Amino acid sequence: MQTPWIPFIPPSASTLSDKVDALYFYLVGVTIFFTLLIWGVLGFFVIKYRRRNRYEIPRPVAGSLKLETMWSVIPFIIAMTMFAWGAQVFFQLWRPPANAVEVYVVGKQWMWKIQHTTGQREINELHVPVGRKIKLIMTTEDVIHAFFVPAFRIKADVVPGRYTTLWFEATKPGRYHLFCAEYCGMNHSGMIGSVVAMEPTEFDSWLSGNTSQQSPAVAGQQIYVTLGCVSCHGASGEGGRGPALEGLFGKQVFLNNGQTVVADEGYVRESIVNPQAKLVNGFGPIMPTFQGQVSEEQLLQILAFIKSLQGETQPTTARPSGPVPGSSPAPAAAASPGAVNR
Amino acid sequence: MEEFTPPVPSKINYINAQYGLKSWLLTKDHKRIALLYLGSITFFFFIGGIYAMLIRLELLTPQGDLLQSTTYNKVFTQHGIIMVFFFLIPSIPATLGNFLVPMMIGAKDLAFPRINLLSWYIYMLGGLITIYALLAGGVDTGWTFYTPFSTTFSNSYVVAAGLGIFINGFSSILTGLNFIVTIHTMRAPGMTWFRLPLFIWSHYATSLVMILGTPVIAITVLLVAFERVAHIGIFDPAVGGDPVLFQHLFWFYSHPAVYIMILPSMGVVSELIANFSRKNIFGYSFVAFSSLAIAVFGFLVWGHHLFVSGQSIYAGMIFSFLSFAVAVPSAIKVFNWTATLYKGSISFDTPMLYALGFIGLFTIGGMTGLFLATLGVDVHVTDTYFIVAHFHYIMVGGAIFGYLGGLHYWWPKISGRMYPDGWGRFSALLIFAGFNLTFFPQFVAGYLGMPRRYHAYPPEFQVFNVLSTAGASILAVGYLIPAIYLVWSMRYGKVAPGNPWNLPGLEWRTQSPPPTENFDYTPVVTWEAYEFAPPEETEVVGRFRDEVPEKV
Numbered sequence: 001m002q003t004p005w006i007p008f009i010p011p012s013a014s015t016l017s018d019k020v021d022a023l024y025f026y027l028v029g030v031t032i033f034f035t036l037l038i039w040g041v042l043g044f045f046v047i048k049y050r051r052r053n054r055y056e057i058p059r060p061v062a063g064s065l066k067l068e069t070m071w072s073v074i075p076f077i078i079a080m081t082m083f084a085w086g087a088q089v090f091f092q093l094w095r096p097p098a099n100a101v102e103v104y105v106v107g108k109q110w111m112w113k114i115q116h117t118t119g120q121r122e123i124n125e126l127h128v129p130v131g132r133k134i135k136l137i138m139t140t141e142d143v144i145h146a147f148f149v150p151a152f153r154i155k156a157d158v159v160p161g162r163y164t165t166l167w168f169e170a171t172k173p174g175r176y177h178l179f180c181a182e183y184c185g186m187n188h189s190g191m192i193g194s195v196v197a198m199e200p201t202e203f204d205s206w207l208s209g210n211t212s213q214q215s216p217a218v219a220g221q222q223i224y225v226t227l228g229c230v231s232c233h234g235a236s237g238e239g240g241r242g243p244a245l246e247g248l249f250g251k252q253v254f255l256n257n258g259q260t261v262v263a264d265e266g267y268v269r270e271s272i273v274n275p276q277a278k279l280v281n282g283f284g285p286i287m288p289t290f291q292g293q294v295s296e297e298q299l300l301q302i303l304a305f306i307k308s309l310q311g312e313t314q315p316t317t318a319r320p321s322g323p324v325p326g327s328s329p330a331p332a333a334a335a336s337p338g339a340v341n342r
Numbered sequence: 343m344e345e346f347t348p349p350v351p352s353k354i355n356y357i358n359a360q361y362g363l364k365s366w367l368l369t370k371d372h373k374r375i376a377l378l379y380l381g382s383i384t385f386f387f388f389i390g391g392i393y394a395m396l397i398r399l400e401l402l403t404p405q406g407d408l409l410q411s412t413t414y415n416k417v418f419t420q421h422g423i424i425m426v427f428f429f430l431i432p433s434i435p436a437t438l439g440n441f442l443v444p445m446m447i448g449a450k451d452l453a454f455p456r457i458n459l460l461s462w463y464i465y466m467l468g469g470l471i472t473i474y475a476l477l478a479g480g481v482d483t484g485w486t487f488y489t490p491f492s493t494t495f496s497n498s499y500v501v502a503a504g505l506g507i508f509i510n511g512f513s514s515i516l517t518g519l520n521f522i523v524t525i526h527t528m529r530a531p532g533m534t535w536f537r538l539p540l541f542i543w544s545h546y547a548t549s550l551v552m553i554l555g556t557p558v559i560a561i562t563v564l565l566v567a568f569e570r571v572a573h574i575g576i577f578d579p580a581v582g583g584d585p586v587l588f589q590h591l592f593w594f595y596s597h598p599a600v601y602i603m604i605l606p607s608m609g610v611v612s613e614l615i616a617n618f619s620r621k622n623i624f625g626y627s628f629v630a631f632s633s634l635a636i637a638v639f640g641f642l643v644w645g646h647h648l649f650v651s652g653q654s655i656y657a658g659m660i661f662s663f664l665s666f667a668v669a670v671p672s673a674i675k676v677f678n679w680t681a682t683l684y685k686g687s688i689s690f691d692t693p694m695l696y697a698l699g700f701i702g703l704f705t706i707g708g709m710t711g712l713f714l715a716t717l718g719v720d721v722h723v724t725d726t727y728f729i730v731a732h733f734h735y736i737m738v739g740g741a742i743f744g745y746l747g748g749l750h751y752w753w754p755k756i757s758g759r760m761y762p763d764g765w766g767r768f769s770a771l772l773i774f775a776g777f778n779l780t781f782f783p784q785f786v787a788g789y790l791g792m793p794r795r796y797h798a799y800p801p802e803f804q805v806f807n808v809l810s811t812a813g814a815s816i817l818a819v820g821y822l823i824p825a826i827y828l829v830w831s832m833r834y835g836k837v838a839p840g841n842p843w844n845l846p847g848l849e850w851r852t853q854s855p856p857p858t859e860n861f862d863y864t865p866v867v868t869w870e871a872y873e874f875a876p877p878e879e880t881e882v883v884g885r886f887r888d889e890v891p892e893k894v
Contacts, residue, residue, distance in 0.1 A: 161579020
């Protein structure tokens with residue numbers, strides 16, 4: 001770790017880590033105060049009222065409703081301050097801001113596979129620019145893992161069959177621990193890596209140094225063609241026998257059972273691996289399942305492709321900063337069909 | 343009341359009333375069954391302890407060098423399974439509870455003596471199957487058996503270990519059932535609900551949790567086995583299942599199970615604090631009802647184990663709120679115990695040292711629980727050594743301190759012999775020191791980010807692990823000393839009088855060890871709980887007649 005190691009707290013390197021630490025210190029302060037208070041009273045009584053005569057029988061004492069009420073209500077009120085503050089921080093940790101840059105994460109026994117929307121792939125390393133909001137969309141190919149970055153005070157389980165998200169904004173350049181925090185089998189303690197926070201300019205040159213890879217949206221489009229999705233959903237997602245995909249992401253979808261759902265990551269994923277679960281109103285149960293035919297990474301790429309059908313203004317799939325020459329012509333290509341149709 | 347005549351203790355008691363292995367294996371005497379349990383759980387405790395030492399030795403260095411990672415994973419899994427299911431859960435209820443519930447309420451036995459014996463056989467069967475699983479190749483899922491690792495990916499003896507836990511659950515259920523019926527129907531004349539010792543109240547609350555919670559873990563383990571063998575698709579998302587459903591089911595039992603461990607211990611501590619300060623418990627009814635409140639609220643907080651599991655954040659908020667609510671009855675107990683000491687006559691016998699140690703450590707365990715109930719902090723510290731430290735403060739600092747305190751307190755009654763008090767106090771202090779040295783550094787390592795269940799770890803965490811391992815060595819010695827002197831005292835200890843501490847509880851108003859039927863005649867209770875009196879009034883209420891000819 002680059003930051004000097006201070007005992008008692010890990011490096012604090014995200015916009016939220018100081019908020020978690022402040023809450024933590026509040027808890028430490030309150031609990032130490034009450035622990036010492038209880039110990040102090042206990043110790044005082046134990047010494048003051050130690051047995052002096054073998055046969056003494058102290059006078060029995062009746063309880064006191066006033067005291068009981070006091071020491072029920074005061075701890076409850078203090079606990080509620082902890083609850084409220086904790087819930088407030090929790091909401092900030094779990095509510096990703098709208099303009100965050102997406103990064104895809106797939107856990108696998110025993111490695112973290114990461115892909116940027118610009119195509120760069122990493123294993124057990126995640127490079128991020130300082131000062132930009134990053135949203136991780138995560139899943140796993142096998143068992144439950146947990147993505148844990150102590151320096152950012154964030155952690156979330158990755159769960160097979162669904163997407164979970166985390167977000168953060170790094171504040172200090174440096175190399176920070178990345179741990180798998182949910183026990184995942186033999187090499188659990190080897191499922192570790194680093195999050196590398198870089199100055200934005202450095203990050204951009206790092207991005208441009210890794211040019212050979214397709215963006216997930218382009219890769220997703222190729223899978224879309226290979227799997228034959230085109231025959232029903234149209235070459236550019238305009239629809240046909242299957243529902244239109246263009247402009248779908250994030251919109252409300254009317255189902256044939258009268259319900260409506262929001263077409264989020266989880267819905268898109270489910271519609272690919274278990275198409276009969278939620279049928280779009282007006283369409284029959286004709287789509288076969290693709291369970292087992294696409295890997296989690298491919299699913300994320302198809303998802304990126306479907307997201308790219310929104311048009312050019314969708315911030316989550318756009319480049320984090322201005323285009324780096326030659327780095328990847330693909331996003332524009334992927335985005336163009338949607339744009340043309342619009 | 344008739345004239346007080348000094349009673350003549352009988353030479354016949356529950357231990358020597360019958361001889362031979364068969365008389366033990368077919369006994370229906372709750373006190374003998376308690377001893378069967380005592381021997382068995384001690385055996386399991388030392389197996390679990392050996393695993394603990396292997397964990398601590400491995401973690402002495404950052405590299406994974408002593409054990410292979412697969413072995414290490416099995417070691418911490420088996421440490422958890424053995425300690426939780428085969429030591430902590432039965433520890434106080436099945437030994438001290440079995441022995442004392444009938445004696446404290448003035449009954450001759452539990453309501454269903456045969457069911458009581460059956461529960462021990464079920465426990466042993468579950469234990470033997472689990473031992474088989476360990477010897478055949480072990481389990482590597484963690485004691486939490488999280489799916490889909492346990493159902494699909496683990497290549498170890500999950501079904502066998504699950505079967506052991508499944509079977510063992512029934513012994514818990516039977517014990518709980520027995521206690522509830524006994525407490526309802528077999529109290530001696532005059533033993534009203536509010537004259538019951540708080541030990542009984544806490545066992546009543548524990549029994550409720552055992553009866554209501556244990557079936558859920560049984561079903562859950564069964565579903566894991568079905569899923570593993572037949573792939574029925576309950577937990578596997580590829581077939582429409584939900585792996586997080588397992589966590590809900592598992593913690594629906596396993597969080598209340600913490601209260602199965604800690605409530606009886608709180609009952610013991612209530613007894614010790616009152617009796618060794620010779621004061622009635624301050625706020626008796628608050629302490630009694632807080633046990634019931636903990637038992638009920640304990641069923642509503644399981645979701646606080648799932649704050650980062652992909653559970654809805656609103657569900658997280660509700661579970662956080664309820665977790666803070668359950669902290670209040672625990673706080674009430676601590677305050678009332680402390681207030682009980684006020685103007686008491688406090689002695690420092692071994693059991694009292696354990697009771698004071700319990701309050702000190704349970705305070706830390708409870709306070710750190712607040713960190714985990716706080717959503718924003720839990721995200722960072724969950725699944726780290728902070729959690730490990732927290733629950734060991736509750737389970738060791740709480741449950742085991744209560745257990746050892748109670749075992750020493752009632753040892754003269756159980757064995758008829760006194761233990762060496764000097765050694766007792768020494769080992770109590772040693773355990774206290776060793777325990778804190780082992781687990782306190784883990785809070786710091788946890789906040790720094792060291793994940794739990796790591797076989798190898800980054801070198802910056804080593805200092806905390808060295809401290810922990812050093813503490814664990816002291817702790818091991820601390821546990822061995824009582825094991826040695828308690829066994830020694832059974833033969834060489836000073837013969838214990840019926841009431842060595844001059845206490846008012848019914849269990850002290852009969853000889854030590856008690857006769858098979860506990861009391862020579864049914865006691866009539868005319869005093870309140872913890873109503874201390876001069877020795878001649880509390881010495882014994884029973885009159886003991888040698889109706890069986892003395893052994894030559």
